[in-house]
Amino acid sequence: MSTDAAEMPAFRYTAELATEIEERWQREWEERGTFHAPNPVGPLKGDVPADKLFVQDMFPYPSGAGLHVGHPLGFIGTDVFARFHRMTGRNVLHTMGFDAFGLPAEQYAVQTGRHPRETTEDNIRTYLRQIRRVGLGHDERRRISTIDPGYYKWTQWIFLQIFNSWFDEAAGKARPIAELEAEFAAGTRATPDGRPWSALGRAEREKVLGGYRLAYLSEAPVNWCPGLGTVLANEEVTPDGRSERGDFPVFRRSLRQWMMRITAYADRLIDDLDRLDWPEKVKAMQRNWIGRSHGARVRFACARPGAAEPATVEVFTTRPDTLFGATYLVLAPEHPLVDEITTPEQADAIAEYRRAVSRKSELDRQENKEKTGVFTGAHAVNPVDGREIPVYVADYVLMGYGTGAIMAVPGQDQRDWDFAKAFDLPVIRTVQPAEGFDGEAYTGTGPAINSGFLDGLDVAEAKKTITAWLEEHGHGEGTVQFKLRDWLFSRQRYWGEPFPVVYDEEGTPVPVPESMLPIELPDVDDYSPRTFDPDDANSEPSPPLSRAADWVEVELDLGDGPKKYRRETNTMPNWAGSCWYQLRYVDPTETERFVNAENERYWLGPRTTEHGPQDPGGVDLYIGGVEHAVLHLLYARFWQKVLFDLGHVSGDEPYRRLFNQGYIEAYAYRDDRGSYVPAEKVEERDGRFFFEGAEVRREYGKMGKSLKNVVTPDEMCARYGADTFRLYEMSMGPMDVSRPWATKDVVGAQRFLQRLWRNLVDEETGALRVTDETPGEDALRLLHKTIAGVRDDFAHLRYNTAGAKLIELNNFVTKHHPGGAPRALAEPLVLLLAPLCPHVAEELWAKLGHAESLAHGPFPAADERYLVEDVVEYPIQVNGKVKARVAVAASASPDEVRAVALADEKVVELLNGGEPRKVIVVPGRLVNVVL
RNA sequence: GCCCCCGUAGCCCAAUCGGUAGAGGCAGGCUCCUUAAAAGAGUCACAGUACGGGUUCGAAUCCCGUCGGGGGCACCA
Incomplete structure (x- = not known):
C-alpha cells in the first residue's frame, strides 16, 4: 500500500487527519465543559431543563491489562445514546468512575511491592487516557473512585444506616433500630427470655438487637477459601464448590463474620422485578437465585x-x-x-x-x-x-x-x-x-x-x-x-473499605459515630492478604489489618468517656462501593450528605407522568454485561431499598432500565503443539488457516493476552481514527448480540466517512464543497425518511441500522450531486452522524459555518410532508406469488386498488375470464388474488 | 437432566403488526480513472431464511418435532 505524501491529497480524511481532528475536539470539549450536566442545587448547580436523562455504564474495574476492543462497546453505546438525547435538548448525565478496590491490585502489590493505591491510580490514568481517545462525552467533574476517602466515607455511612436498622415484618420495611429498642424498653415488645429490657446488660442488649439488625455479626458456617485467604459470599462460589475468582477450593467453616440481612427483602426483591424494564433473562436469573x-x-x-x-x-x-x-x-x-x-x-x-x-x-x-x-x-x-x-x-x-x-x-x-x-x-x-x-x-x-x-x-x-x-x-x-441466604459481608483483605465499627472490652460491636468518618485505611508494612495452601481446610483467616497493631488498638470517647477499643480488621467486599455509585455520580462533591435530596429526586426519582404509576425511579439506561445479573444487581437493589425505607432516597429501585450488551469475541489459533499463535499473522486459504506455512486450528471465544488475539482500541484509533472505530463497533450488529471482531471489516466504516467528507470538503484544498442548490423532491423524500428512521433507531439502540441509513443517504448525495453536497442535505447529514462519529461531525459543522458545538443540537426533525407517498406501488400476488406490480394513488380506497389490480393484464390473463375466489387488499402493502 | 435465547448470501448483519426476502459493510466479478498498481468512482452476482411438518389467501416471522450454537440452573424437597 502506497501512502506517498506526494500522491495523497492533502485533505483526504485519513487516519492522520482524523486523529488531528479528534485530538482537537477532545480538547475543545474539555475546555468548554461541553458535557457538564447541571444539577438543580449545590456545587454543580445550573439551569436545568425538566427533561433529563441519566445514562450509566457498569462500574469498570481499572485493570492493569488495559482495554481491548470489547471493553468500549457498551461505553460507545451509552455515549451514542447520551449524545443523541443531548442533541434533542435534554439534560444528560453521563460519566464514568472506578470500582477500584479489589483483589487484583492487592495480588499485584504482593508481586511488585508497590502499594495497591499507587498501582490502582496508575491503572486509572491509563484507563482514562484510553477512553478519552475514543471520544466519550463524559462529565469529567463527576468522576469518582471507590478508593477515595471522600467516597468510602459514605459507603461506611450507608453501612451504619443498615447496621442501625431492622426489618419490621408487619410494616414490610426497614425502620431505625432505635424504634425497636424503644419497644423493648417500653415493654410493648417482649425480650427473648422475658426479662425486662432494663435488666439486660449492654452486651446482652446488643445480642438481642443483633438478631434484628440488617447488618449483624454471625457465628456461622461460611465459605472459607484458603487459596485467596478470605471468605466468600454464596454468590462468589461456583456450583462445584470453588471460588469464582481464581478457581480455588472453598470449604465450609464456622467463623464470626458480618452479614447483611438481604433475606428480609426477598419478597420485595422478587415482586419489584415486575416494575423494572430489564431483560427477562436477568429477571429470571434473579427470581431463580432468590428461589421463592x-x-x-x-x-x-x-x-x-x-x-x-x-x-x-x-x-x-x-x-x-x-x-x-x-x-x-x-x-x-x-x-x-x-x-x-x-x-x-x-x-x-x-x-x-x-x-x-x-x-x-x-x-x-x-x-x-x-x-x-x-x-x-x-x-x-x-x-x-x-x-x-x-x-x-x-x-x-x-x-x-x-x-x-x-x-x-x-x-x-x-x-x-x-x-x-x-x-x-x-x-x-x-x-x-x-x-x-x-x-x-x-x-x-x-x-x-x-x-x-x-x-x-x-x-x-x-x-x-x-x-x-x-x-x-x-x-x-x-x-x-427462599433459596436466598444472607449476604456474607466480611473479607480478610487489605484493599477494601474498613468497617466503621469497633469492639469494646466485652467484644460487643459499637458503631463509630458519623462525625468520625471516614475510617481511613491505614498504611501497613505487609498489605498482602495471607494466603494458604489452597487445599488446607484447617487454616485460620488472618486479615492483613489485624497486623496493624497501632491502628487496631484505639482509645475513643463514644459518649461515656475515653475507653479502649479494638477496630474491626475485616474489610468490606468489592461489591460495597458499587451498590450506590449512581447516587454519588449525582452529587460527587457534596460534603454534608451522600447525595443532596433535591438532586437525587431530579436525576433518580420516580417520574410517574412519564413512566406510569408503578415507576420505581432509578437510572434511565444502565448498560453492562449479563455477568452481574445476580451479584451486583441484587446487592445494589437491596441497598437502595434500605435507603428508601429509611427515607434517604426517593425511589426504591436503582436502575429503571437495564440493557445487556453482547460481547465482542475473537478467533484464536493453535498450532499442532497446542500453543497459541498470533492471530494477526494467520492467513486463510480455502477455509483452512496457516501460520508461517504450517496449518493451525481455529477456536472462537474471548479476547485475551494468553490467546494472542487481543486487538486494542489504541491500535484501531491509530490505524483508522476514533470515529471510524466507533462507527464500526456500532455497525457490527445489534447492541445485545455477541459477535466476532474482524479488523479487515473496519475499512468499510472508514471508506464511508471518507466519501462523506469528500462530498463536503475538497480533498486538495480543504475548502468546503457545499452548494446552495435546492435538492429535488427525491432527495427531500430520502432525507426525511432517513431523519425519521435514524431518530427512531437511535432511540431504540439500533445503531447498526442507523449507520446503514446514513450510508444510503450519503450514497445518494455522491451519485446525484457530484459537484458537491447541497447545504440542505449536508447539514442534516452531519447532525445525524454526530452521535456516532462526533469529532468529524463537529469539524464539518464548524466548516459549514457554525460557531457553536453541535453537542447540544439541533437534531433534525422529519417533515411529515415528505414521509407520505403520493403513489404506492402494489405488488399483485396471485395465489401468494408476485405476478405483477401496479402504481396506485396513495389515497385510493381498497376497492379502487382491487379494481386496478384485477384490471392488470397479467391478472386478467391468469383469471382467464373466471372470477377470483377471493381478493385480499392490504392497504399500502399488496394485493393477493386467490384463484 | 430441566429452562431460556439464537440459526437469513462465503462472512458480519437488515427485513418494526404475518404482507414484494436485502438496507449497510467485508470478501468476490466486471467497467471507468491511472503508464501501472493502490486508492477512488460506478456496477453486478450470489441465499429463498438449519431441517421436516402444520396453521394461513400469504410464514424468516405463529405452532409442533429434529439437528446445530450460546447461556442459565442443576439433588433447593
Whole structure:
C-alpha cells in the first residue's frame, strides 16, 4: 500500500487527519465543559431543563491489562445514546468512575511491592487516557473512585444506616433500630427470655438487637477459601464448590463474620422485578437465585430411644397435597435430631455414614447422584393417617435448605422415587397420572387419589385443603421458603473499605459515630492478604489489618468517656462501593450528605407522568454485561431499598432500565503443539488457516493476552481514527448480540466517512464543497425518511441500522450531486452522524459555518410532508406469488386498488375470464388474488 | 437432566403488526480513472431464511418435532 505524501491529497480524511481532528475536539470539549450536566442545587448547580436523562455504564474495574476492543462497546453505546438525547435538548448525565478496590491490585502489590493505591491510580490514568481517545462525552467533574476517602466515607455511612436498622415484618420495611429498642424498653415488645429490657446488660442488649439488625455479626458456617485467604459470599462460589475468582477450593467453616440481612427483602426483591424494564433473562436469573417457593411445614412425631416424649421432626414441602403418599422421612446428615432418634442398633452405621459424607467435598456430593443413605431405626407418625413410616439419613437432603428434613413422596418426586427403588421402599401414588403416562414419579397435575378426604381434588385445591387441615390440627402451617441466604459481608483483605465499627472490652460491636468518618485505611508494612495452601481446610483467616497493631488498638470517647477499643480488621467486599455509585455520580462533591435530596429526586426519582404509576425511579439506561445479573444487581437493589425505607432516597429501585450488551469475541489459533499463535499473522486459504506455512486450528471465544488475539482500541484509533472505530463497533450488529471482531471489516466504516467528507470538503484544498442548490423532491423524500428512521433507531439502540441509513443517504448525495453536497442535505447529514462519529461531525459543522458545538443540537426533525407517498406501488400476488406490480394513488380506497389490480393484464390473463375466489387488499402493502 | 435465547448470501448483519426476502459493510466479478498498481468512482452476482411438518389467501416471522450454537440452573424437597 502506497501512502506517498506526494500522491495523497492533502485533505483526504485519513487516519492522520482524523486523529488531528479528534485530538482537537477532545480538547475543545474539555475546555468548554461541553458535557457538564447541571444539577438543580449545590456545587454543580445550573439551569436545568425538566427533561433529563441519566445514562450509566457498569462500574469498570481499572485493570492493569488495559482495554481491548470489547471493553468500549457498551461505553460507545451509552455515549451514542447520551449524545443523541443531548442533541434533542435534554439534560444528560453521563460519566464514568472506578470500582477500584479489589483483589487484583492487592495480588499485584504482593508481586511488585508497590502499594495497591499507587498501582490502582496508575491503572486509572491509563484507563482514562484510553477512553478519552475514543471520544466519550463524559462529565469529567463527576468522576469518582471507590478508593477515595471522600467516597468510602459514605459507603461506611450507608453501612451504619443498615447496621442501625431492622426489618419490621408487619410494616414490610426497614425502620431505625432505635424504634425497636424503644419497644423493648417500653415493654410493648417482649425480650427473648422475658426479662425486662432494663435488666439486660449492654452486651446482652446488643445480642438481642443483633438478631434484628440488617447488618449483624454471625457465628456461622461460611465459605472459607484458603487459596485467596478470605471468605466468600454464596454468590462468589461456583456450583462445584470453588471460588469464582481464581478457581480455588472453598470449604465450609464456622467463623464470626458480618452479614447483611438481604433475606428480609426477598419478597420485595422478587415482586419489584415486575416494575423494572430489564431483560427477562436477568429477571429470571434473579427470581431463580432468590428461589421463592410456597409450601407448608409439616411436623411428624418421631419416637426416640430412652425418652418418653417423642421428638418432633419438621419438614418443608411444596407438595403438602401429597402427604398421604409420604412413605418415609429423610434427614440431612448434619440434622441435629439424628443423634436423638437413632436406635442403638443403627448408631454405628449412622455414625459411619455421617463421617463418610463429611469427608466428601461439595463437588463429590453433587456430582454423584446415586442415592445413598442409612436407616436410623426410628419411625415417625404421618399426622394425616397415623401410619408409621421409617426415618432415613441421606445426603440428597441438604441441611441448608428448608428445615433440613423432608417427607419423601416417591410417587410424585423423582429423587424420592430413585431413593425408594434403591432401598426397596413402598410407593403410593396420590395424583392420578395423565392418560398414557408411563414414567416413574408423576409431577404433573391431576385429581388426588389414595388421599382420604382429598380424593378427587386437583393439586391446587388439595394443597389449600390440606394446609388448612394441618393448621387446624396443629400439625403444620403454610409457609414460604427462599433459596436466598444472607449476604456474607466480611473479607480478610487489605484493599477494601474498613468497617466503621469497633469492639469494646466485652467484644460487643459499637458503631463509630458519623462525625468520625471516614475510617481511613491505614498504611501497613505487609498489605498482602495471607494466603494458604489452597487445599488446607484447617487454616485460620488472618486479615492483613489485624497486623496493624497501632491502628487496631484505639482509645475513643463514644459518649461515656475515653475507653479502649479494638477496630474491626475485616474489610468490606468489592461489591460495597458499587451498590450506590449512581447516587454519588449525582452529587460527587457534596460534603454534608451522600447525595443532596433535591438532586437525587431530579436525576433518580420516580417520574410517574412519564413512566406510569408503578415507576420505581432509578437510572434511565444502565448498560453492562449479563455477568452481574445476580451479584451486583441484587446487592445494589437491596441497598437502595434500605435507603428508601429509611427515607434517604426517593425511589426504591436503582436502575429503571437495564440493557445487556453482547460481547465482542475473537478467533484464536493453535498450532499442532497446542500453543497459541498470533492471530494477526494467520492467513486463510480455502477455509483452512496457516501460520508461517504450517496449518493451525481455529477456536472462537474471548479476547485475551494468553490467546494472542487481543486487538486494542489504541491500535484501531491509530490505524483508522476514533470515529471510524466507533462507527464500526456500532455497525457490527445489534447492541445485545455477541459477535466476532474482524479488523479487515473496519475499512468499510472508514471508506464511508471518507466519501462523506469528500462530498463536503475538497480533498486538495480543504475548502468546503457545499452548494446552495435546492435538492429535488427525491432527495427531500430520502432525507426525511432517513431523519425519521435514524431518530427512531437511535432511540431504540439500533445503531447498526442507523449507520446503514446514513450510508444510503450519503450514497445518494455522491451519485446525484457530484459537484458537491447541497447545504440542505449536508447539514442534516452531519447532525445525524454526530452521535456516532462526533469529532468529524463537529469539524464539518464548524466548516459549514457554525460557531457553536453541535453537542447540544439541533437534531433534525422529519417533515411529515415528505414521509407520505403520493403513489404506492402494489405488488399483485396471485395465489401468494408476485405476478405483477401496479402504481396506485396513495389515497385510493381498497376497492379502487382491487379494481386496478384485477384490471392488470397479467391478472386478467391468469383469471382467464373466471372470477377470483377471493381478493385480499392490504392497504399500502399488496394485493393477493386467490384463484 | 430441566429452562431460556439464537440459526437469513462465503462472512458480519437488515427485513418494526404475518404482507414484494436485502438496507449497510467485508470478501468476490466486471467497467471507468491511472503508464501501472493502490486508492477512488460506478456496477453486478450470489441465499429463498438449519431441517421436516402444520396453521394461513400469504410464514424468516405463529405452532409442533429434529439437528446445530450460546447461556442459565442443576439433588433447593
